[in-house]
Each structure stands twice: as C-alpha cells, then as structure tokens.
Amino acid sequence: VITDEAWYDEDAGPLVRLYARVGGIGPAVRHDLELNAIIHGAPEGPAPDGLSADQQAALRLARRPISLSEIAAHLALPIGATRLLLGELQLAGLIHARRPSGDNHGATPAVLQRLLSGLRSL
C-alpha cells in the first residue's frame, strides 16, 4: 500500500544544493558585476578559510583575467549564482572586476570555442 517513490541518479537532484556552492548566506549586496565583467584575482592572495569549493575554483580560474560568464560556464553555475559567489570574493578583496576594454587580446578562437561549449553544457 505504501507508495515507494524513488528517484535515481540525476533524478535524485544535485548532491550539493546551489546555496551551499555559492558560499555564505549573508545579506545580498548588489555588486556591479555585469555579465561581461572581466574578473581577475588580486595579486597578493593568501586563500582564506571558509571558501566554498566553487569559490576556490573561481579563484583559480581568475588567476588570469576571465569574464564572469566564462566562470559561470566552467563552474556550471547560473549567472545569478555566479554573481553572488564572485560578489563575496570581491568584498573580501580576493578579486577585482573591470568592464571589458574594446580590444580584448585574450579572446582567441580557442577560448571562444571553449566558452561556447561550456555555455552549451548549461
């Protein structure tokens, strides 16, 4: 009589909920992080305690300038969640963000290709 409903593997949902991947649950602060903002890590970076695995991964990605959307693609996170995640790192002074300049020498076809495939994987 008991309805034994079960959900297997992907149907079971993510093991780590999104809020835990993004980091703290502090008050939401509006950061000036646009979709195409360029993120790069602060030069002196003793990685502090209490960063989520995804925040640490984002820091590693930001060793070189990288756009917010690219980080989101690599972490397989939604843009909104990525912005919160990076917002915390920015508040902690671990990264800097700037608007993209007109000539972006970093955007090689290979990078764009990777970005595209990452976006597709969303």
Next chain:
Amino acid sequence: MTDRTRLVTGLAVLVALWLAAAAPALSQAVEVVSARVTADRLSRPTGELVLALEAERRLSTEPAGPTLTAQWARTDEAELALRTVRKSWISWLADSDATRQADELLARADRLAGVRATVVSRSDQVVDAYTALIDPEGLTTPTVHPDEAGAAAAGLSALSRARELLAEQDAQLAAVAHRTRLGDADRIRLSSLAGARRNLLVAAGNALPTGSLARFRQVTADGGLNAAENQLIAGTGGASAAAAWSAGYNRLNTGLWEVQDSAAREAATATSSQATVATVRAGLVGGVGLIAVVAVLVMARRSARTATGVRGVPDGQGRAAEAAPHHPEPLLRDLERRNQGLLHRQLRLLDALTRRASEDETLGDLFRADHLATRMRRNLEKSITLAGGTPGRRWRRPVPLGEVVRGAAAEIAEYHRVSTSQIEPAHLAGAAVTDLMHLLAELMENAATFAPAETRVRVTGAFDLDDYRITVADVGPGMTDDDLATAAEVMAAEHPPTGGTWWGLYAAGRFAARQGITVGLGNSPDGGLLAEVVVPGALISPATPATDDEASLDDLATVTP
C-alpha cells in the same frame, strides 16, 4: 477518570436544573389548558341540566300533568347530554373543578327517579328533595362555574348560586300557593332564601367582569320583585302580589341567566389569553432548556471522544491511532513517503527558480527557502532510515565523495562554518550516499553546536590503506571521558536513549551500522572533539580523472594562452 466523573456530575446537575425549571411551567400549562377545555365543553350542558332540574322542581309543586311529563323528558335529555360529553375524549382531563362538579351533579341525578316517586305521592318534601339534587351544599359551593380567573369566577359562582336560590324560592312559593296563610316555618325559610339571594347578588356585582356589569345592574335594578316578595312573606299581598312576583321572577331569572352566560364567555376569553401565556412560557422554558441540555450533551460527548482519542498519541493522529492502536507504523510510513514526494518536488521547483533568478535579493531569499527545505528533507530521510526504510533519493553509480561531504554540510543549520577543502578525490558507492551524508551531517551539527559560534568545523578526507578516513574536528571544549563512554554506548545501541541529548549520536550510530562504517569519538591533542569516520574500502573507488574538478580546471589552463 476524575474528569469523567466531574463531567457526568455537571451534566446531571444541569438536567436536574432544567427539569426543576420546566416541570412547573409545563404542569401549569397543562392545568390551565385542561381547565379551559373542560369549562368550555362542560359548562353549558351542566348549566342546562341545572335549569331543567329547576324547571322540574317548580312544576312538581303543581298537580301532575302532561307539562310535568314533558319536563321529565327534557331533564332526562339534558342529563344524557352531560353524560355524553363527560364520557367523550375530555374524560381524561380529570381533576378540574368543572369535571368534578359535573360528576357530582350526575351522581346526584341518579337519585332523580326516587325524587320523582315522591312527586307522584305528593310529598311535602318534594322541593327540598330537588334542591338537594341541584345544590346539596347550600350557599358555600358554586354550582356551575368553578374555574380559574379569580374574582370573575367568584362573581360567577355567586351569580349562579343567587339564581338557583331565586328558582328555589319560586318553587317554594308555588308549593305553598294553595295555602291561605303561610306557616312560620315557611316564612322563615322564604326570608332566609331572599336574604341569601340579595347578599349573593351584591357579592356578584362586586366581582363580575366589567363587560357584563352594566347588564347585571340593569337586571337587578327592578324593585318590583323585592316588594312583591316582602308582601308575600308578610302574608299581605294576596293574588296581586303573587302575580307581581311571578312576572318579576321571570324577568330576573332570564336576565340573570343571560348575564351568567355572557360573563362566563368573558371570563373564558380572559382565561384563554392566560392559557396562551402559560403554554408559551412552558414551551420556552421546556424547549429552549431542552435544546441547551442536548447541545451541552453533544459537546461533552465530542470533547470526551477527542480526549480519549489523543491520549497516548502525541502527534495528533488520534483517529488513526484509535483505529489501529497497535500498528500505526504503516500509516506513518506512508505519510513520510508522501511528504518525501512533496518535498522532492518543492526542491526541484526551487532549483528551477534559483537558476532563473537574476536579482541578488530574490536569489538570497530563494537560497534561504532552499536551505530550510533541505534541512526538512534531512529530517524526513533520517526518520525513514531509522524506521528501517530507504530514502527515495538513490544512486546506482558511484558519486564523488567530496560532493557527499559538502552535501552533508549543506544539510545543517550553520553550513557556512564547515570547511570541506581537504577532501582527497574518491568515489563512494551509490547505495551508501544518503547514509554517509546523514551520518556526517550529524557529526558536523554536533561539532557546530558545541563549539563557539565564530569557530569553524574542519572536515578532511583521505585514503587510509584500502579504507577511506573522514575526520570532523571542532575547537570546542571536547568531551569528558564519561561522556565519551556514553557516546560510544549510544552509537552502538539498537534502541534510542531516553532524553534528546544523545539522539543525534544515536542516529549517527544507526547510519554507520547500515553500511559497516565505524565512527570513533575522541578529544584532539589541540582541544576540541575529533570524530573519525572510517568508510570500508568496499564502498570506495578511486576518482576518475575526467570527472574531477581539479583535473578539468588544469585542462582549461593549458588552453588559455
């Protein structure tokens, strides 16, 4: 049980109060209505029989002839009419004055045949014999109208009695008419009858209903009768006085009969409104009181049922527990399964919402909702597992152990205090995922609860030969040796300890036992509690490079120029 006794006593008192209030009102109503009905139905035939007997008495003083025989027939008719009414449906309404007097009159009428025999033998006692039939008690008892209505009833009694005295006096006069001179005894008799009649008429005038009073004054204002009466008693009037008496007698007798009839009607109308009031009051007191008593009984019954239903079942599933007092588990398991399904759908919805949300504030709120739902799911899966079941979330393939650890951290209230950065990549067998996750959640929550709020809980994971060792360390006060012994005992026990303090560790022990995992608690050298979880190698497989975060990030780095 004392509550029940108290309830029953209270109800008994209530019912007794209601009966005490309703019974008098009800019996009064019955009394008034029955008196009213009997008076209505009995007064006319009774009065007609009295009139017939009076007429017979008057005629009996004269020589027997066809007139007297015809009057006998009329009297018998009137008697039969009264007997018929008395035997009809109102016979059950006994005990009213009217029924009693009608019965007594009928009983005396049984002697009528004997009285008529004295008439035939021309006895001198014939008038008295009839008078004894009509009204044996003399002046004290009202003849026809005995009922309620107070002063009006007294007035009516006096009136009818006066009229009867008048008729008796007429009969006496007729009886002595053939004599030339009245004897002293006759004179005394006549004058006492006249005096009594006059007194009664004064009394009646003081008490009659106002509507009949004018007619009564008009009827009794005739002075001719009294004058003729005086002359007859004095023996001075002769034939003219006898004629004046006869004419006055006829006028007065007819007039008094009319007044009596209309006054009786008037009194009856007054009584009927009184009867209505009494009936309505009885209805209100009896009916409303009965409704109140029934309502209280129903409420008491309902509350008593609720009280017995809840006893012993703290979760409010009183009805279900009543139906199956010894086996509520299947029902509770079913409810847990249903809740699990609902929660799963809710979390999926929250997933979709958080992926869509672009406002930071909205996202923050959604995260908080997600966190609460996740903690709920942990409790629910814990409940299912402790009852011997398996949660609905299942994995066929191995999953990254780091995600299991981070998922465990996400399940506790202060998840941001947990550091999970030192986890050696590995995979965990799918069947052990929920058990290990909830086990670690218990240990992390324990650590976060007992360590100061600003401190962190560090979780590490690394291979230990074939097995995999996970540690959960806090910087709290640690535990005493006694507590450590108790904790080990609780984690090994099959049944939960009494008191909630150790329930978390008991659950951890159950989760570990299901998968052959061992848990050890101890104080770490630099302070704080250190929990060591050893996952057997059978549940662990090495990490596949392609799925590891670190590997893919390195991969990315090589592409970037």
